[in-house]
Amino acid sequence: MASKRIRRRIGDILQIDLGDSQHCYAQVAGEPVIVFFDGIFTETISMEDIPRLPVAFRLAVSNYAVTRGVWPVIGSRPLTPENAEEPFFYKQDNRDRLFLYHSSFAAQNYERPASLADCIGLECAAVWDPEHVVDRLRDHALGQPNRWVEILKIKIPSISG
Template identity: 30%
Template sequence: MALLGCGGAAPSVRHAPDTQWRCAYVPSRDEAAGAWKTEVSSARAGVHVVLVAAAGASRRDGVVGPTSPLHGILGMPRIYKPGSFLRIPLADGSFGYGRVLKLPHDAYYDYRTDTPDSDLDRIASKPILFKIMVRHMEERAWELIGWRKLEDQFSQPIVQFMQDIGNFRDCTIFDTVGNSRRAEPQECVGLERSAVWEEVGVEHRLLDSFTGRPNDDREYLKVRLK
């Protein structure tokens, strides 16, 4: 099996008969984890392993469809225009900040404030912590605080990896412009695994980054070297 790569404005998965089963690691809410544990025993709270099927002969092309077996569990997604600035309330009362890239990717700034900041120039001047795929949901308290055209730094392809569940040596490095190649596990160190994060998982990861704590989901999704 291989990990599912996601793309498109509203990532979803669908089943196709007589095809290679794949997995997608999806950081998610605890209540959804309870619903899925009956399907995949290796799923744990915060990170879900969802079995889906890949269409066509290729073992590595993810499936993106108009419907999803996850619909009704995760609720309705919210779509933001690329270039949008997001202000993110964190559990300790502080705020983090993100930027919507070409869907479904976001970038998150290395910037944390004790009071809400709406200065787009100041926010945009901060370095980027990470870029990941995110499913935005209606129930979270993230705020859209403005929009501007994406800067040149965001024109660079985003590079990620996939790793076979059964054979850790079977890895692929790919990017958002369609380049893809086989890789050794060691080459994937430092890259983001192809995964769709929920907003609550992003909140935890941001706060962990700001406070110098390892993030459980991030650690779980790192490439396996053995």
């Protein structure tokens, strides 16, 4: 018997298993963004408190993380105003040009040229697989660099003379 597909809904609260009886929480925002909250937990946090946790990062994530139940939906709460805002991401093409990007429904994949300064502190526009996000959450909690983040960093061309 085929398993039932889960619908991805804005506001859904997700519990992400990190192994060793540890988990963290996330919340579905506008397609394809998920907000990941800071902290690793061994106990259950109140559904009311989860959306008020500090944000670790916001990423575009493959839909199957939710629709196939990789990360179970444990409830739903309204997004805070900050988490409802569409985040900007950066893109870099094969000629090292930079762009600001976001994929909100209203903007239909808004993109404009950007400077390096515009892009500092932004996430790379990439769709993450759940297993890579779990690696990143573990590394974040340990305060160590994450290899997937390092791969996606802005490439600054070397200047040779």
